[in-house]
Structure formats: C-alpha cells, structure tokens
Amino acid sequence: MTLTYNFAYLDEATKRMIRRAILKAVAIPGYQVPFASREMPMPYGWGTGGVQVTASIIGPDDTLKVIDQGSDDTTNAVSIRAFFARVANVAVTTATRDATIIQTRHRIPETPLSAGQILVFQVPIPEPLRFLEPRETETRVMHALEEYGLMHVKLYEDIARHGHIATTYAYPVKVEGRYIMDPSPTPKFDNPKMHRSPALQLFGAGREKRIYAVPPFTEVVSLDFEDHPFAVQAFDAPCALCGATGVYLDEIVTDDAGGRMFTCSDTDFCTQRRAAEAPNV
Amino acid sequence: MDNSDLTTALEGAFAHPVFDAQAAFRAVLSALAEPGTVHALPAAGPPAPLSAGAGAVLLTLADQETPVYLAPAFAAAAPWLTFHTGAPVTADPAAARFAAVTGLNALPNGLSVGDDVYPDRSATLIAPVRLSGRTLRLAGPGIDGARTLDADLSDAVLARLAANRALFPRGLDFILIDEAGAGVVGLPRTTEVTCTSQ
Numbered sequence: 001m002t003l004t005y006n007f008a009y010l011d012e013a014t015k016r017m018i019r020r021a022i023l024k025a026v027a028i029p030g031y032q033v034p035f036a037s038r039e040m041p042m043p044y045g046w047g048t049g050g051v052q053v054t055a056s057i058i059g060p061d062d063t064l065k066v067i068d069q070g071s072d073d074t075t076n077a078v079s080i081r082a083f084f085a086r087v088a089n090v091a092v093t094t095a096t097r098d099a100t101i102i103q104t105r106h107r108i109p110e111t112p113l114s115a116g117q118i119l120v121f122q123v124p125i126p127e128p129l130r131f132l133e134p135r136e137t138e139t140r141v142m143h144a145l146e147e148y149g150l151m152h153v154k155l156y157e158d159i160a161r162h163g164h165i166a167t168t169y170a171y172p173v174k175v176e177g178r179y180i181m182d183p184s185p186t187p188k189f190d191n192p193k194m195h196r197s198p199a200l201q202l203f204g205a206g207r208e209k210r211i212y213a214v215p216p217f218t219e220v221v222s223l224d225f226e227d228h229p230f231a232v233q234a235f236d237a238p239c240a241l242c243g244a245t246g247v248y249l250d251e252i253v254t255d256d257a258g259g260r261m262f263t264c265s266d267t268d269f270c271t272q273r274r275a276a277e278a279p280n281v
Numbered sequence: 282m283d284n285s286d287l288t289t290a291l292e293g294a295f296a297h298p299v300f301d302a303q304a305a306f307r308a309v310l311s312a313l314a315e316p317g318t319v320h321a322l323p324a325a326g327p328p329a330p331l332s333a334g335a336g337a338v339l340l341t342l343a344d345q346e347t348p349v350y351l352a353p354a355f356a357a358a359a360p361w362l363t364f365h366t367g368a369p370v371t372a373d374p375a376a377a378r379f380a381a382v383t384g385l386n387a388l389p390n391g392l393s394v395g396d397d398v399y400p401d402r403s404a405t406l407i408a409p410v411r412l413s414g415r416t417l418r419l420a421g422p423g424i425d426g427a428r429t430l431d432a433d434l435s436d437a438v439l440a441r442l443a444a445n446r447a448l449f450p451r452g453l454d455f456i457l458i459d460e461a462g463a464g465v466v467g468l469p470r471t472t473e474v475t476c477t478s479q
Contacts, residue, residue, distance in 0.1 A: 024401035027454045027469035059303045144397035215314045215423035
C-alpha cells in the first residue's frame, strides 16, 4: 500500500485554521496570533511552525526555496525541501530570484526580495519579552499596554556591562511603531532587510503555537538609543570564495591546525557570484 | 425547504476543493497584505444574492469553529453555508467571526473588534463594493507610500473606516468583493483611506 497525504500534508481543516491566523497576523503587524499548532513529522525545533505556515499557503504553481542559516544544502533545508517536493509536488529551487516562497531558518537572503515573494521564518521563541518576563499572561498585557520599558532596560544593561548593545541575533524590532517583535534568531545584520521589504514576511513558531507577520512596505525599526545607535556587524575581509563585501559571513574551519576562512552564509548568493565571474568553469 | 432549495444548498461548492481554497486564500492574503490591489477568486456558486466572491471567501475560511453572521438579505444562503462549511449561522453580530453584509454602509451593530490583549479575536467583514466612482487614497502597511483605489465609498463609510483604524490594534478587517466580477480587495484595520476626488 502506498501512503498518500492530502496536498501539502496538512488536512484542510488545519489549513483553514492556520490561514485565518495568518490573515489576522497580516492585519495586526508584529502581533503574535495564537494558533492550534499540530504535530508534524519532524521534532519541535526543526521548523514545525514554518512548515505549517508554508503548507497552508503553498499551491501547485509555487516554487519553493528553503534555507538554513543561509545555506540551501544543510540538513534542515534539504529535508524540508524534499518534504514539500513529495507531499505537495511543487517545484523547488535554490535560486532566491526564482522562488515564490522562501522558508528560512535564521537568515534573510542577500539577493533583494521582490514584490509577490513570501518569506516564511522558522521561529523558536516568538515572544521577545520572554527572557525578561516568563509569564505569558504578563507579556500579553505588556504588549497590550505597549509597556516596553523592560526591553530598553535590557539593552541599557548591555551597554552598562559591555560598552555597547551586545545583542547580536534575535535583536528586537518595533513594527509600524507599535508592537515589539522578535525577528527570529536572524543575525541583527538582517534586521534592516525587514524594514519596508517588498516581500510579505510570515513567522511560524510551532512549539510556542504563534504566528505573526510583517506585510510588505512596513516599518521595522531595530531598538536603540540616540547615543548608541543600532549598527549591523561588519567584517574585516571579503568572502574568501566570491570576494563579496557587505554580506554576512560564516567562519569555516578548514583543518586541525587553526586554519579557517570566512565565506558567504548565503550559499546561493555566493554560487551565483562565482558563476558570473567564471562563466567558462 | 422544497427540492429546489435543497438543490441550491447542495450545489455551488468549489470545483476543486483543495486547490480552489488554496487559490482563494492566496488571493485574500495578497489582498490584505497589499491593500487596494485586486485579486481574482476561483468560482463558487452560493444562492443569490450572496455573491460568488463572498461565497468563495466563506468556503475558504469558514468552518464549524467560526460562527458566521449573514445579513438578512442573505438568509437564503444559510443552508448552503452550513452544508458546505459546517459553520454555524448566527444572528448575533457579537458572536460572529465572519460577517457577510450587503455593503460597508450596512454594518450590524455589536461586531467584535477584539480586545487589547487579543486583538485578533475580531470579526472579518465580507462586503460587496463597486470599484468605480470616487478616487480613494490608501496608505499604511502593505503600501509603498500611497496607492489609489477607485471605489464608491461614501463619506460616512470613510468616517467609519477612520474610526475603525483609530481602534488599532483592535478593529474590524474588511474583505471587499468587486460587484462587477469576482475580484477581492482587502482593507485591514491598518489602512488609512481618504478621498481625493469629490
């Protein structure tokens, strides 16, 4: 007997429930909409929230790209891409430009996104205030009252202790001047890409059962202070493979003798640049 | 209910329930994510006078968990809706997750706008609109600067929309169905709508 699934794995009732949550998330940018997260055929922490969002929006005409920390060929990216190729029979790609839906774990592609594309983030802890206030009942009320002083105290304590804001990933943002939002554990390097992006950004947290969204062309401002303005990471050297500057680099250990190189975290971006430079190779 | 009513209630579903619902959802998602843009909906056949577009939206989003308010003019669609979606039809606007109304000038009183802690627990309105008449200027999330939309919304309706926007993060969200076709336009609670023509 061959096992068959409904299109895109989820049953239609689940998709409807998630679709309703997504629409309210889009209507209230940055607000976390609770949803009845399902068990998926992968463990929590492997992108079950993102997978449920993707399964609820994807159609036969979509082209899907999946990245894990910028890479198309790591375990999480390969298995989720294969999952949707099998249960939804959709076209898959590694090229950012060709994708209509990009599911991502912890990066935003270097290639600028365009209108009509949807970026789906896998989110572990959707609540930016969670490590400051563990009670969900309290963080709900803090969001309702726009009571965000605690977050500024946290950033201030960074400065008092380290001389600068030491938060480097999951750097809190304010959406459309209202909700403080966790941009998921993307490096703060990617925060500016969220600001007024032409693409729709959807966030799914499976274990924590929350969906939130940033519509296209929405204000996404990283929190900072006048005398300690927000700044992204800078790298001393260009990518060792393609020579790109102004991109996010990964450190690759190359031997047991301390050898290392810094290369683009976005493998598609790096590959395309190298292909363009050496068309005959 | 005589046999013709029964047939009306049984027919008019999506030709392809899974794929048409997905296409309709993406149309509504794009409409709400980019307010003022018009997106085509797949065909559905609810009993008149409920429009095909409104029927497609309800088939896509309504089920046993979502009480639906139908304007009195749409009463004939109640058996159809219940048969195809399982959604309970309610006469109490406060209980409705979705409300199908005859126009933005005919909203029932008491629709839920959510609360400050859970602003997502608000009603979504489905209403017909004529996409001509006045030139409206839209601004807000989903819009790069400003977007123009031709629609016949009266000053009273614009005032109602402005009052709704002032409730943010609470508020109603609007899924508008083009009267002339099966296109859908979204006006989420965040969109600022002003009239630039007279």
